[in-house]
Amino acid sequence: MKYIDEFRDGRLAQGLAARIRQEVNPERGYALMEFCGGHTHAICRYGIEDLLPSNVRLIHGPGCPVCVLPSGRLQAVIELAERERVILCSYGDLLRVPGAQGDTLLQAKARGVDVRMVYSVSDALDIARAHPDQPVVFFAIGFETTTPPTAVAILHAKAEGLHNFSAYCNHVLTPPALRAILATHHTAESPAPIQLDGCIGPAHVSTIIGSDPYQFVATEYHRPLVIAGFEPLDVLQAILLLIRQVNAGEARIENEYTRAVSPEGNRKAQSIVAEVFTLRPSFEWRGLGELPNSALTIRPEYAEWDTERRFIVPVVATTDHKACACAEVLRGVKRPEQCKVFATVCTPDHPLGSCMVSAEGACAAHYHYGRFRTPSPGVSA
Amino acid sequence: MIPSRKLFTRKLDFIHGSVELSHGGGGRAMAQLIEEVFLTAFDNEWLRTQDDCAQFNVPAGRLVMATDSHVVSPLFFPGGDIGCLSVHGTINDVAMAGAQPLYLAASFILEEGFPLADLQRIVDSMAQAARQAGVPIVTGDTKVVERGKGDGVFITTTGVGVVPPGVNISASRAQPGDAILLSGSLGDHGMAVMAQRENLSFDAPIVSDTAALHGLVATMVAVAPELHCLRDPTRGGLGSALNEIAQQSGVGMRLHEAAIPVHEPVRALCEFLGLDPLYVANEGKLLAICPAECADPLLAVMRAHSLGQEAAIIGSVVTDAHGFVEMETVFGGRRLVDWLSGEQLPRIC
Ligand code: SF4
Numbered sequence: 001m002k003y004i005d006e007f008r009d010g011r012l013a014q015g016l017a018a019r020i021r022q023e024v025n026p027e028r029g030y031a032l033m034e035f036c037g038g039h040t041h042a043i044c045r046y047g048i049e050d051l052l053p054s055n056v057r058l059i060h061g062p063g064c065p066v067c068v069l070p071s072g073r074l075q076a077v078i079e080l081a082e083r084e085r086v087i088l089c090s091y092g093d094l095l096r097v098p099g100a101q102g103d104t105l106l107q108a109k110a111r112g113v114d115v116r117m118v119y120s121v122s123d124a125l126d127i128a129r130a131h132p133d134q135p136v137v138f139f140a141i142g143f144e145t146t147t148p149p150t151a152v153a154i155l156h157a158k159a160e161g162l163h164n165f166s167a168y169c170n171h172v173l174t175p176p177a178l179r180a181i182l183a184t185h186h187t188a189e190s191p192a193p194i195q196l197d198g199c200i201g202p203a204h205v206s207t208i209i210g211s212d213p214y215q216f217v218a219t220e221y222h223r224p225l226v227i228a229g230f231e232p233l234d235v236l237q238a239i240l241l242l243i244r245q246v247n248a249g250e251a252r253i254e255n256e257y258t259r260a261v262s263p264e265g266n267r268k269a270q271s272i273v274a275e276v277f278t279l280r281p282s283f284e285w286r287g288l289g290e291l292p293n294s295a296l297t298i299r300p301e302y303a304e305w306d307t308e309r310r311f312i313v314p315v316v317a318t319t320d321h322k323a324c325a326c327a328e329v330l331r332g333v334k335r336p337e338q339c340k341v342f343a344t345v346c347t348p349d350h351p352l353g354s355c356m357v358s359a360e361g362a363c364a365a366h367y368h369y370g371r372f373r374t375p376s377p378g379v380s381a
Numbered sequence: 382m383i384p385s386r387k388l389f390t391r392k393l394d395f396i397h398g399s400v401e402l403s404h405g406g407g408g409r410a411m412a413q414l415i416e417e418v419f420l421t422a423f424d425n426e427w428l429r430t431q432d433d434c435a436q437f438n439v440p441a442g443r444l445v446m447a448t449d450s451h452v453v454s455p456l457f458f459p460g461g462d463i464g465c466l467s468v469h470g471t472i473n474d475v476a477m478a479g480a481q482p483l484y485l486a487a488s489f490i491l492e493e494g495f496p497l498a499d500l501q502r503i504v505d506s507m508a509q510a511a512r513q514a515g516v517p518i519v520t521g522d523t524k525v526v527e528r529g530k531g532d533g534v535f536i537t538t539t540g541v542g543v544v545p546p547g548v549n550i551s552a553s554r555a556q557p558g559d560a561i562l563l564s565g566s567l568g569d570h571g572m573a574v575m576a577q578r579e580n581l582s583f584d585a586p587i588v589s590d591t592a593a594l595h596g597l598v599a600t601m602v603a604v605a606p607e608l609h610c611l612r613d614p615t616r617g618g619l620g621s622a623l624n625e626i627a628q629q630s631g632v633g634m635r636l637h638e639a640a641i642p643v644h645e646p647v648r649a650l651c652e653f654l655g656l657d658p659l660y661v662a663n664e665g666k667l668l669a670i671c672p673a674e675c676a677d678p679l680l681a682v683m684r685a686h687s688l689g690q691e692a693a694i695i696g697s698v699v700t701d702a703h704g705f706v707e708m709e710t711v712f713g714g715r716r717l718v719d720w721l722s723g724e725q726l727p728r729i730c
């Protein structure tokens with residue numbers, strides 16, 4: 001674990017921060033978006049904004065899988081668990097997320113629904129093996145990083161003949177979401193064109209998909225993208241590399257995270273995913289709306305292990321509260337504290353919109369780690 | 382010891398036996414359980430009277446009383462078990478007023494079917510903890526609930542103690558300019574229990590820090606009777622304890638992350654699970670808030686005590702209308718140390 005400390009060294013950080021200060025052009029602003037919740041967390045947790053000059057601004061992107069899950073899909077599975085008496089296995093960070101009726105998995109558990117927190121999908125397989133007479137549903141969620149383990153679990157279930165196991169697939173894809181955001185920044189008809197000068201690309205996701213799938217960011221949208229690890233020094237380094245590209249008028253895909261990411265990614269993981277999953281024509285992202293080809297579904301060959309095919313899971317369409325400014329926050333049009341209900345009506349205990357849901361969401365991260373920077377009468381400890 | 386009255390024809394079976402509903406029924410079975418388990422382990426002059434209450438004289442001073450219910454899963458973990466935890470927890474609550482703890486009461490809710498061997502192990506651990514601390518368990522109670530209506534055993538302990546004259550410690554007394562001291566590393570108890578519960582194994586297991594802190598407190602109060610606040614950051618961890626004090630005292634706080642000790646295995650497991658050690662439970666640590674001029678002598682006596690060797694000054698109290706607890710990170714940035722919303726839950730990726 002000494003390894004981790006190297007990436008958190010305060011002196012190295014000060015050195016990088018000094019170089020960023022030297023290299024920024026004071027005449028212009030730099031608006032950089034970090035896509036991933038992991039980066040958002042590192043930025044807020046280590047106070048990286050304090051190390052940056054005031055004309056460098058970070059926009060927290062939509063890369064938090066829990067935040068972008070439509071509440072209707074959560075509601076649907078809670079109702080399923082209640083109706084069919086399934087054992088519902090979920091990762092910890094989903095448990096407190098309110099569904100469409102304000103109901104959470106923790107509340108459902110308190111009512112007697114058999115909800116189990118698991119650390120990995122293999123825990124869910126173990127539960128299925130231990131309860132052969134009961135249907136066991138794994139709440140599969142996440143970007144490209146958590147997809148391969150879900151695929152492996154389904155392959156195992158098939159090989160073992162584990163017929164009481166199924167996965168409720170909510171796996172989503174990074175590049176289409178990035179494209180959706182860039183498209184709104186790009187179009188001429190956008191009412192107020194928003195400044196977005198570059199992106200910090202995902203860490204763990206890129207270890208799977210590689211750096212090649214981001215090429216469109218440079219070729220079609222002419223923005224630089226730097227793939228970076230989740231350690232705070234990685235983030236600072238990526239910011240420096242982005243500033244250099246912007247200053248030089250370049251738009252390239254750069255890889256700061258070479259210790260883990262290759263251009264082509266993890267081919268083996270990709271082929272396992274392709275074996276089990278296929279593209280969903282369209283998927284609703286909370287805060288971003290319906291995005292074509294932006295999510296995965298389980299192939300018909302594995303229908304038996306697909307919760308949505310085994311059971312009827314009617315998903316109610318839901319809309320976020322009308323005061324919610326998530327769509328603007330996710331695109332960098334508004335900062336969290338500029339939302340009228342931030343920290344007053346909308347808090348992590350009672351989130352109104354998606355960005356307040358998990359600690360990696362833009363509004364929740366600002367709430368937990370940064371709201372002292374923007375104190376207002378309604379905002380206190 | 383209790384004079385043998387030959388009430389019970391057969392001794393309790395501590396190898397294969399388990400708790401039965403009759404053990405809480407008020408009859409002979411209950412009397413036998415009390416005598417063979419509790420009285421034998423806790424044995425002292427107050428219990429020997431076999432009254433429903435304990436009578437004792439108290440020294441002059443302000444009386445302190447605290448109570449704490451203990452539910453922990455698993456019941457046994459590296460470094461301790463629910464038994465010693467229930468003794469340490471209440472002793473510490475009393476000690477955090479600067480008091481000398483004097484007596485404890487213990488109340489058990491047992492689940493039908495709970496193995497007597499485990500019960501004995503827990504009770505022995507309590508007896509040892511109470512003896513080591515010099516705080517006898519002088520009265521108690523036992524109830525048995527039907528199988529499925531409890532989680533093995535729940536223990537509630539209540540303690541009384543006396544505050545020495547001139548000492549006035551309260552969470553509402555933190556003042557701008559005060560120093561914040563922490564007696565040692567964070568998160569050992571919470572992560573020991575979590576590692577055990579989730580079956581996460583490591584080369585060197587994380588060991589709970591459960592300990593009675595009244596000895597440490599006595600040395601601290603002796604050198605710095607003007608101490609303003611003491612708090613043991615148990616559930617909710619340091620982050621919650623500091624926010625509570627900030628709110629009760631109407632102040633803000635500024636911490637230095639680099640000064641806060643966290644042992645490497647705890648840090649690694651927290652990292653792995655996406656948890657923040659600032660919010661993980663401790664059972665043998667305290668934080669102290671005192672006028673700045675007392676900080677150095679206080680730190681010296683803390684470090685000289687076996688339970689405070691890693692003590693550190695971790696920050697200071699400031700004027701802040703919003704009551705924020707802010708921290709300068711190891712990275713040189715700043716972050717808020719917020720109230721916890723609900724229990725900390727592990728993150729996905
Ligand atoms: S504060 Fe709440 S409602 Fe406003 S943008 Fe953020 S999540 Fe949405």
